[in-house]
Amino acid sequence: MAYSDKIRGTYQGQLKGIQDAGLFKQERFIHSPQAADIEVEFPAGAPLKKVINMCANNYLGLSSHPDVVKAAHDGLDSRGYGMSSVRFICGTQDIHRELEQKLTQFLGTEDTLLFPSCMDANAGVFEAILTKDDVIISDRLVHASLVDGIRLCSAMHDTIKHSDMEHLEEKLQLHADKRFKLVVTDGVFSMDGDTAKLDEMVRICEKYDAMVLVDESHSSGFIGKTGRGTHEKCGVVGQIDVITTTFGKALGGASGGCVSGRRELVEMCRQRARPYLFSNTIAPVVVAGVLKVMDIISKSTERRDKLEKNAAYWRKGLTEAGFVLKEGDTPIIPVMLFNAKLAQDVSRALYDEGIYAIGFFFPVVPQSQARIRTQISAGHEIHHLDKALAAFNKVGQAFDILGKTKQEIIAKYGM
Amino acid sequence: MAEELKDIVLKYVTKEYLEDDSEPLTYDSPLISGGIVDSFSMVSLKRFLENRYQIAIPDEDASPEAFDSVNKIAALVERFVAKKG
Numbered sequence: 001m002a003y004s005d006k007i008r009g010t011y012q013g014q015l016k017g018i019q020d021a022g023l024f025k026q027e028r029f030i031h032s033p034q035a036a037d038i039e040v041e042f043p044a045g046a047p048l049k050k051v052i053n054m055c056a057n058n059y060l061g062l063s064s065h066p067d068v069v070k071a072a073h074d075g076l077d078s079r080g081y082g083m084s085s086v087r088f089i090c091g092t093q094d095i096h097r098e099l100e101q102k103l104t105q106f107l108g109t110e111d112t113l114l115f116p117s118c119m120d121a122n123a124g125v126f127e128a129i130l131t132k133d134d135v136i137i138s139d140r141l142v143h144a145s146l147v148d149g150i151r152l153c154s155a156m157h158d159t160i161k162h163s164d165m166e167h168l169e170e171k172l173q174l175h176a177d178k179r180f181k182l183v184v185t186d187g188v189f190s191m192d193g194d195t196a197k198l199d200e201m202v203r204i205c206e207k208y209d210a211m212v213l214v215d216e217s218h219s220s221g222f223i224g225k226t227g228r229g230t231h232e233k234c235g236v237v238g239q240i241d242v243i244t245t246t247f248g249k250a251l252g253g254a255s256g257g258c259v260s261g262r263r264e265l266v267e268m269c270r271q272r273a274r275p276y277l278f279s280n281t282i283a284p285v286v287v288a289g290v291l292k293v294m295d296i297i298s299k300s301t302e303r304r305d306k307l308e309k310n311a312a313y314w315r316k317g318l319t320e321a322g323f324v325l326k327e328g329d330t331p332i333i334p335v336m337l338f339n340a341k342l343a344q345d346v347s348r349a350l351y352d353e354g355i356y357a358i359g360f361f362f363p364v365v366p367q368s369q370a371r372i373r374t375q376i377s378a379g380h381e382i383h384h385l386d387k388a389l390a391a392f393n394k395v396g397q398a399f400d401i402l403g404k405t406k407q408e409i410i411a412k413y414g415m
Numbered sequence: 416m417a418e419e420l421k422d423i424v425l426k427y428v429t430k431e432y433l434e435d436d437s438e439p440l441t442y443d444s445p446l447i448s449g450g451i452v453d454s455f456s457m458v459s460l461k462r463f464l465e466n467r468y469q470i471a472i473p474d475e476d477a478s479p480e481a482f483d484s485v486n487k488i489a490a491l492v493e494r495f496v497a498k499k500g
Contacts (some may be wrong), residue, residue, distance in 0.1 A: 138455075140456075147455075150455075155453045156458055157458060158454075158455070158456065158458045158462075159455055159456045159459075161434075171459065174459060174463070174466075175462070189476055385416045
């Protein structure tokens with residue numbers, strides 16, 4: 001047997017190391033559809049508990065929307081379950097192309113290509129469009145999937161300090177000799193909830209003849225007046241060369257993603273992006289669901305408007321309670337606790353109060369930046385938010401962190 | 416040249432990689448193994464040194480170990496400057 005005691009012992013040791021460091025991840029089993037109110041089994045084997053979900057990416061509350069569920073049922077009936085093929089052999093249906101065209105229109109780009117996930121879109125796009133003669137300049141806080149995609153590409157890679165446009169300009173000067181320059185950023189940064197300065201970035205990139213790629217996973221559907229994304233908020237629709245985004249968050253929350261942008265760049269992905277070439281695309285049932293989502297959000301801004309109001313209400317409530325928050329105006333509102341154990345303890349105490357909100361700590365966020373990341377949804381009603389605020393207040397008082405500064409919390413609980 | 420070179424590298428690394436509230440660096444601070452500079456961001460330091468000293472540092476010499484402290488970087492640069500003659 002190849003799996004020897006030595007091999008097993010090595011992995012057991014590594015797993016124990018992760019546990020000892022307090023970094024072991026455990027899943028909580030949800031027994032209900034994804035929504036503001038969910039039923040959770042935690043820890044495994046415990047009786048089900050009804051809690052308010054404050055940490056889903058279900059920004060528009062469409063994950064279990066009856067119209068989306070019905071459209072998915074209809075899609076299953078009319079187009080079947082699976083394709084048993086990659087796109088370019090016999091895995092493309094009419095509805096795949098229909099969704100690509102709707103996304104192109106919605107995002108204000110030239111063309112779109114679906115991927116099994118945005119992780120796959122980000123894994124494939126760089127290698128498909130760049131070579132060793134090019135340079136990628138990315139924000140230091142971009143999502144891990146972008147980092148992985150950049151690693152798979154032969155282009156030189158450099159970074160800039162988070163949202164530092166002077167630094168970007170210096171780097172574009174430093175790399176002026178490269179064939180192509182591609183600047184990479186998240187639209188909304190998932191851990192901090194702040195927004196990229198896309199207007200400034202586009203202006204600087206025009207000056208230095210650089211392309212811009214934005215991952216809009218935490219913005220598509222709700223950022224900007226009509227929910228097109230960060231590029232709409234910053235007034236640069238049509239000026240972003242590549243947008244990658246997901247359907248696994250606001251846009252129904254099931255799975256799938258895309259690369260959308262300049263026609264030739266999208267076509268290069270169709271010809272060369274390995275996750276597109278060597279993996280089945282999104283299942284028909286999911287495509288049918290996302291098509292309905294696109295219909296809903298194209299017809300009305302009601303849900304993104306409600307989300308905006310909910311997020312402002314929640315941020316105001318936490319601020320008045322005396323929590324330290326990250327600045328921002330998105331539905332991602334991180335409650336800063338700085339200490340990893342404190343973040344986990346607060347999360348557990350909130351759960352006991354019927355609130356599901358997860359602690360994040362190193363290596364997901366930098367050392368000494370542990371937090372509870374709260375995420376607001378259009379599926380939340382004011383009574384959900386009031387109950388959650390009451391729980392946060394109670395737990396905050398119990399841990400004596402309300403009205404305390406960062407320095408005071410660190411002095412009490414450590415880094 | 417050695418002290419001046421170290422000072423230039425130290426200033427560049429501080430400006431390029433450190434946040435405002437970071438602990439100050441020394442010539443021996445572990446830059447890469449200490450998580451101050453990630454291997455991606457090493458690119459700009461390498462290009463800065465190549466431009467400033469008009470040298471070319473081959474990728475095989477630009478290892479994370481060779482870039483792990485200001486002292487080590489200075490030694491590397493001096494070696495290539497000497498080669499240039």
